[in-house]
Each structure stands twice: as structure tokens, then as C-alpha cells.
Amino acid sequence: MKYVDEYRSAEAAAAIATELRTLVEPGSHVKLMEVCGGHTHAIYRHGLDALLPPEVELVHGPGCPVCVIPMGRVDDAVSIAERPEVIFTSFGDMLRVPGGRRRSLLEAKARGADVRIVYSPLDALAIARDEPGREVVFFGVGFETTAPATALTLLRARELGVANFSVFCNHVLIAPALRAILDAPETQIDGFVGPGHVSTVIGTRPYDFIAREYGRPVVVAGFEPTDILQAIALLLRQLRDGKAEVENQYGRVVRDEGNPEALAALDEVFAVRDDFEWRGLGPIPHSGYRIADAFAVWDAEERFEVPGARIEDPKACRCGDVLRGMAKPYECGVFGTACTPEKPLGTCMVSSEGACAAYYAYGRHRQKVPA
Amino acid sequence: MLERLPDGLAKVDFGGVRRSVSIAFTPEAEPGDWVLVHVGFALAMLDEDEARATLELLGEAIDAELRA
Numbered sequence: 001m002k003y004v005d006e007y008r009s010a011e012a013a014a015a016i017a018t019e020l021r022t023l024v025e026p027g028s029h030v031k032l033m034e035v036c037g038g039h040t041h042a043i044y045r046h047g048l049d050a051l052l053p054p055e056v057e058l059v060h061g062p063g064c065p066v067c068v069i070p071m072g073r074v075d076d077a078v079s080i081a082e083r084p085e086v087i088f089t090s091f092g093d094m095l096r097v098p099g100g101r102r103r104s105l106l107e108a109k110a111r112g113a114d115v116r117i118v119y120s121p122l123d124a125l126a127i128a129r130d131e132p133g134r135e136v137v138f139f140g141v142g143f144e145t146t147a148p149a150t151a152l153t154l155l156r157a158r159e160l161g162v163a164n165f166s167v168f169c170n171h172v173l174i175a176p177a178l179r180a181i182l183d184a185p186e187t188q189i190d191g192f193v194g195p196g197h198v199s200t201v202i203g204t205r206p207y208d209f210i211a212r213e214y215g216r217p218v219v220v221a222g223f224e225p226t227d228i229l230q231a232i233a234l235l236l237r238q239l240r241d242g243k244a245e246v247e248n249q250y251g252r253v254v255r256d257e258g259n260p261e262a263l264a265a266l267d268e269v270f271a272v273r274d275d276f277e278w279r280g281l282g283p284i285p286h287s288g289y290r291i292a293d294a295f296a297v298w299d300a301e302e303r304f305e306v307p308g309a310r311i312e313d314p315k316a317c318r319c320g321d322v323l324r325g326m327a328k329p330y331e332c333g334v335f336g337t338a339c340t341p342e343k344p345l346g347t348c349m350v351s352s353e354g355a356c357a358a359y360y361a362y363g364r365h366r367q368k369v370p371a
Numbered sequence: 372m373l374e375r376l377p378d379g380l381a382k383v384d385f386g387g388v389r390r391s392v393s394i395a396f397t398p399e400a401e402p403g404d405w406v407l408v409h410v411g412f413a414l415a416m417l418d419e420d421e422a423r424a425t426l427e428l429l430g431e432a433i434d435a436e437l438r439a
Contacts, residue, residue, distance in 0.1 A: 003405060003417055003419075003422045006426055006429075007425070007426075007429070009429065009433075011433050012429040012430075012432055012433055014436070015429075015432040015433045015435065015436035016429075016432050018436055019432060019435070019436075091410070119410065119411060120393075120410045120411025120412070121410065121411075122393065122411055123411070142410075145409055145414070146409065146410055148396060148412065148414070149393075149409070149410045149411060149412045152393060152395050152396070152412065197407070197409060197414065200407060200414045200415040201414060222425075226429055227425075230425070230428065230429070230432075249425070251418065251421035251424070251425065252417050252418050252419075252421040252422035252425060253407045253414075253415040253416075253417055253418070254415070255415075259396050259397075259414060259415060261395065261396045261397075261398065262396040262414065265395075265396070
């Protein structure tokens with residue numbers, strides 16, 4: 001029993017798929033957003049889209065940490081990484097994201113910058129301890145799933161008195177982004193498949209406003225095929241019954257109250273920014289973390305001069321529309337042509353959680369645009 | 372999870388690959404527990420009762436399908 005394979009039963013998936021057809025009014029149109037990029041990939045990897053009734057449209061949400069980082073912040077990261085004293089550490093999938101000058105961290109590395117991939121921010125801290133003569137900077141990217149790891153690493157840096165370590169903080173919060181999507185008049189989402197792993201940290205309560213204020217159901221879901229199908233069934237049942245509640249399909253790891261230790265670390269190390277710019281979504285109030293004043297000495301933005309420029313996305317790239325659920329990847333003119341995983345133009349193609357990367361990897365690029 | 376290590380770390384077996392991860396956010400985790408790990412941190416412990424409850428629902432879905 002590993003609690004993985006059991007949730008991949010084709011028999012169970014087929015049974016839920018049959019049930020889904022009984023839950024929709026024939027000829028109706030139900031738009032569900034899977035918030036998390038991990039869900040997007042699971043859907044296309046396992047071909048779950050083919051099991052859905054034609055009435056159900058899945059719209060892909062902003063829950064892809066790499067995708068939502070604006071180009072200006074990538075330029076800032078590159079400018080820090082190009083300093084000769086700096087060892088710039090990052091998760092691997094940020095390296096190929098192009099900045100405003102079309103220069104990525106990977107290109108900076110090719111030109112001589114010391115850019116290193118780490119698995120965990122703790123690995124970055126270990127590099128700083130091994131190389132006391134260098135400045136080690138960690139590129140903090142990710143939602144509340146990843147932010148606690150950065151927070152704990154900074155608590156550890158303080159405990160150990162590591163002075164040559166700092167964090168370039170780009171951590172973001174999921175709930176304000178969902179509110180921005182709900183407030184956008186052009187995207188009308190009927191219900192949300194709630195993110196699984198971010199909810200292990202924040203719990204299910206931060207989604208209550210979606211049900212209460214916007215009257216839309218939310219079902220937090222796991223990442224195996226039957227988890228996602230079950231969550232869609234629960235959403236369709238709520239919609240059929242005229243309900244709007246927050247349900248938790250992923251109870252095996254998500255508690256309603258989240259993870260108190262992780263939340264306490266976030267609270268201590270970070271402060272919420274007045275606003276933070278998201279790729280495609282623009283500035284969203286209270287949607288990003290900065291490093292709290294008590295930890296300012298470990299804040300790379302305090303330690304190094306960064307350009308801090310706001311850079312428009314390239315016109316040809318429709319990442320912004322994809323992230324807001326306004327366009328499917330294959331509706332973008334450069335999808336699979338000028339923009340591929342090997343030479344990406346937009347972040348949605350770079351990240352292993354990006355919707356464009358999922359469509360490309362699992363062969364959804366030959367689909368016709370629905371009339 | 373295989374064993375507790377010093378400094379709030381634990382050795383975890385990822386289906387064959389072993390790595391040390393931080394259990395600062397799951398301080399109650401003991402060897403034998405299943406933990407959900409993200410970027411080197413255990414974020415949650417698997418609740419086996421809840422896991423079985425979800426599986427039972429799946430079993431019911433299959434039964435309903437067979438009866439139909």
C-alpha cells in the first residue's frame with residue numbers, strides 16, 4: 001500500500017466517468033477551472049479530458065509558479081546572477097524562463113555567471129556555508145507550498161548566523177489570484193478544482209470566500225486520476241443541487257486548518273506586499289510575499305541593486321490569456337512553432353506545470369479551435 | 372519515512388531513492404509514517420483512515436457501475 005496506484009484504477013475512473021454524464025444537463029456548458037498546474041498535467045498525462053462529458057470544459061488556472069513570474073523579475077534575477085561575487089541558486093525550471101532581453105538564467109550561466117540548480121533552499125544554504133567567501137542567493141519562487149521551505153531556510157540561516165546568504169523573494173499567494181480571476185468579467189468560472197499541495201499548508205478555509213461571496217463551489221483535490229475525476233463529480237453534484245461549498249477530496253493529506261507549523265514560519269519570515277505583478281494577470285493586491293523587516297539582512301533586494309523594471313510580455317505570446325483561462329494553448333499563434341519546450345517564448349511552455357507544456361507534451365496541439 | 376536524523380531532519384525512502392528531508396513542519400512524524408515531501412520538506416503526513424475512506428468511495432462507484 002503506497003496510496004498512489006490505488007488511485008489510478010481504470011475501473012474506478014470509468015465508473016466515475018459514467019456518473020459524470022448523469023450529472024450534467026445535456027447541451028449545457030459547465031466551465032471548471034483546475035487551479036493547479038500539477039492538475040493540468042495529470043489531466044492530459046492520463047487522458048482524463050477524454051473521459052469528460054462534452055458539456056464540461058476545463059479551464060487552466062494560474063497555479064504554476066514559474067508561469068506567473070513576470071519578465072521584469074527574471075531580468076532582476078539575471079542581474080543579480082551576473083555579479084561576479086554571486087552564486088545564484090534556483091529550482092531547475094526557472095532557468096529557461098526568458099527575461100525581457102530574451103536572456104534567461106541559463107544564458108547568463110553560459111556567459112559565465114555562477115548559476116546552480118538546487119533541489120531545496122536548504123541546499124542553497126549549505127552552499128553558502130561551504131563557500132563563505134561568496135554571496136549565495138536563492139531565487140525564492142512558488143506559492144504557499146514552497147514558501148514555507150524558504151521561510152524555514154531563513155530561520156535556519158539566522159540560527160546558524162550565515163551572513164553570505166540571501167533570498168530574492170518572489171513567493172506568491174493563491175487566494176488573491178483566485179479573487180482576481182473571479183473579478184475578471186471575461187472569465188466566468190462555474191467551479192474550481194482546488195489546489196492540493198498548497199492546501200496542505202493553507203488548509204481549505206482560505207477558499208471560503210469563493211463559495212460565500214461568489215457562490216461558486218470549490219473541491220480541493222489530489223493528483224491521481226481518480227482524485228481529479230472524483231473532484232469533478234463532487235463539483236457537478238454541487239452545481240446540480242444549486243450548492244456552493246468548499247469540499248475536501250484530498251483529506252488524506254489536507255486538513256481544513258492547514259499546517260500550523262508551516263503557517264507560523266510564513267508569518268514570522270514574510271510580510272505581504274501591497275501588490276505584486278503577475279504575468280498575464282498584472283498587479284494583484286496583497287498577492288505576494290516580501291521578506292519581513294526582521295529578516296531584511298537576508299533580503300537580496302536590500303543587498304543588491306536590481307533594475308526593477310516592468311516589462312511587457314512579447315506580443316506574440318498569449319501566456320497571459322492562457323493563465324486567465326481565456327485561451328487554450330493551441331489558440332496561440334506561436335504554440336508549437338516559435339514557442340516550444342526547447343526554445344520557449346512564454347513561461348507556460350517552460351514550466352513542467354505550465355498548460356502549454358502539458359498540451360505540447362501530451363499531443364493536444366492538433367486539436368481544432370472549437371467554433 | 373525511515374528514521375529521524377539530527378537537526379530536524381529525517382531519512383525518507385521515495386520508492387527506492389533515499390534522501391534526507393526536513394520534518395520541521397511535521398514534527399510528529401515517526402519512522403513508518405507516509406509523508407508528502409515538497410522541495411525537501413515534509414508538508415503533511417498521510418492520514419491512512421482518510422486515504423481508505425477515499426478508496427471506499429471509489430469502490431462504491433465501481434459497485435454502482437456494475438449494478439447499472
